[in-house]
Amino acid sequence: MKPRYLLPLVLVLALRAAAMVIDVNLPYKELRLKDGTVLTDAAVKSFNTTADTALVLSGKGLISLPTSLLPDEVTTRLKSLAPSLSKEELAEAKVREAEKYDKAVKKAEKRQQEAEDEAKAAREANRNLNVKQAETAVTNPDKLLEEVAKVAATQAKIYFTYQDDPHSNIGAVVKSDLQMDDPEPVPGWAGRYRVAGTAYRQYINNQSSGFGRGTKEFEILIQTFDRKKPEIVDIWVK
Numbered sequence: 001m002k003p004r005y006l007l008p009l010v011l012v013l014a015l016r017a018a019a020m021v022i023d024v025n026l027p028y029k030e031l032r033l034k035d036g037t038v039l040t041d042a043a044v045k046s047f048n049t050t051a052d053t054a055l056v057l058s059g060k061g062l063i064s065l066p067t068s069l070l071p072d073e074v075t076t077r078l079k080s081l082a083p084s085l086s087k088e089e090l091a092e093a094k095v096r097e098a099e100k101y102d103k104a105v106k107k108a109e110k111r112q113q114e115a116e117d118e119a120k121a122a123r124e125a126n127r128n129l130n131v132k133q134a135e136t137a138v139t140n141p142d143k144l145l146e147e148v149a150k151v152a153a154t155q156a157k158i159y160f161t162y163q164d165d166p167h168s169n170i171g172a173v174v175k176s177d178l179q180m181d182d183p184e185p186v187p188g189w190a191g192r193y194r195v196a197g198t199a200y201r202q203y204i205n206n207q208s209s210g211f212g213r214g215t216k217e218f219e220i221l222i223q224t225f226d227r228k229k230p231e232i233v234d235i236w237v238k
Contacts, residue, residue, distance in 0.1 A: 022047045022082055026074070031056070033069045044070075047078040054078060119162050126154055145193075148183045148230055152195040152220045155232045156180070160199040160216070174211065175202045183222070191224040192233070 026044040033039070042058040047067075054070060056063045067075045129150075161173045180197035196219045203212055221233040 022049060022078075024078065024081060026077065028074075031058070031074070032071065033065070034071070035069055037069075039063075044074065044078070047082060049082045122158055122162070126158060129154060144224065145183050148193045148222050148224060149180065149195065151230045151232070152183065152193075152197075152222050153178055153180055155222075155235070156197060156199060156218065156220055159235055160201060160218075173201055173203045176200065186221070193222045193224070195220050195222065 023046050024044055028042050028044075029040065031039040031042040031044075039056065039058040042056055044054050045057050045062075046055045048054065052067045054065050054067055056065055067078065070078075156178055157176065160176055160178075177200045178197055179200070180195055183193040183195045186192040186194050196217070199216045199218060201214055201216075203214075217238040218235060219238070220235045222230050223233050224230045
């Protein structure tokens with residue numbers, strides 16, 4: 001069973017800063033939650049005394065859990081580490097947390113919207129580029145392979161920046177470079193070309209809050225038409 005409590009890292013960190021948080025390090029070879037979820041090689045990293053939540057690090061990433069889901073002995077141990085607060089102090093802390101929570105949510109939503117707007121602008125720019133490339137290919141048949149290579153490079157750049165591995169630990173791609181072979185005609189398929197290449201990327205690692213680097217080999221299939229822009233048929237990551 002998958003936990004349903006995974007939060008975006010930026011929101012987790014914002015909430016952690018906003019609340020009254022006690023840092024702890026309680027490792028467990030197996031942590032069995034009350035909803036039936038079992039986390040292996042887990043560690044409780046902090047306890048939010050205001051919201052009654054705990055941050056747990058496991059193979060599934062950083063998880064924010066209500067303490068009501070934790071085993072009773074874990075909850076008891078966490079609460080024994082928390083300083084006692086008066087009702088007035090607790091109420092004041094909850095008000096401050098609610099205000100900062102709202103700000104954190106709005107900030108995360110703004111960043112998400114900015115990322116979506118950037119992706120939309122990239123797609124529009126790519127469409128305009130494809131139209132121009134198609135017009136050039138029609139009027140200059142000798143440059144067809146060059147236009148196919150440009151379309152393949154543009155599509156690969158977009159794919160490895162915005163679409164590849166959406167559920168992995170890869171966050172925003174900071175930098176990407178492509179090394180691509182010359183287009184090769186696909187035997188028995190008129191106007192279709194195969195382009196192989198390797199993508200090199202530097203990205204933000206959502207799990208470690210640092211940077212990661214990696215390479216991926218791929219192959220992209222492009223179809224050309226008479227008086228129509230070339231189109232991507234498919235892309236395979238090896």
